[in-house]
Amino acid sequence: KNQVEQSPQSLIILEGKNCTLQCNYTVSPFSNLRWYKQDTGRGPVSLTIMTFSENTKSNGRYTATLDADTKQSSLHITASQLSDSASYICVVSSQAGTALIFGKGTTLSVSS
């Protein structure tokens, strides 16, 4: 069964600190992996999309890594800000089509 598992479920960090969120997947065939940010009461917004051949991709203070051999990805947030408080969702596409498999998300709270 195609699955995307994220850890931790929730995380609290102090403003200015770094953090790393994890994503493990069992999706086949694999097309690409995405990280979305979802603010409370809003729809998800894409942060990065990575293919099989990419192992690192950055978007400002967000850096995603992908290890296609171990089927693991991480999202590293540098110098966190209060506005980073959100749910971060890992999504794997099993084909170039409509089949997106969503993780349950990691809820990040950044406190001052």
Place this chain on the structure above:
Amino acid sequence: DAGITQSPRHKVTETGTPVTLRCHQTENHRYMYWYRQDPGHGLRLIHYSYGVKDTDKGEVSDGYSVSRSKTEDFLLTLESATSSQTSVYFCAISESTSGFYEQYFGPGTRLTVT
């Protein structure tokens, strides 16, 4: 929210009543999707459309129907609402399904069935 609006944004309805949610886009994207988001679950696909009058079922389509009579509008209907359909519903659009297509999400509709 990438030119996507959803209406209503909030709705409370009673069990057994029909409910229609509307998604409207101004991006002229071919593909439109309806998802539901529930605690303890990732987003789950209900139905999607790949063109006017062309729709297909997703993972959790039972109890839902959709229609798309214009490129810009995608309607989701709960024919007889049940408490298990209490959820947040998101519409999404994409230009393509090949290569690195991006899905853009609307702001969501919170539906409560009492």
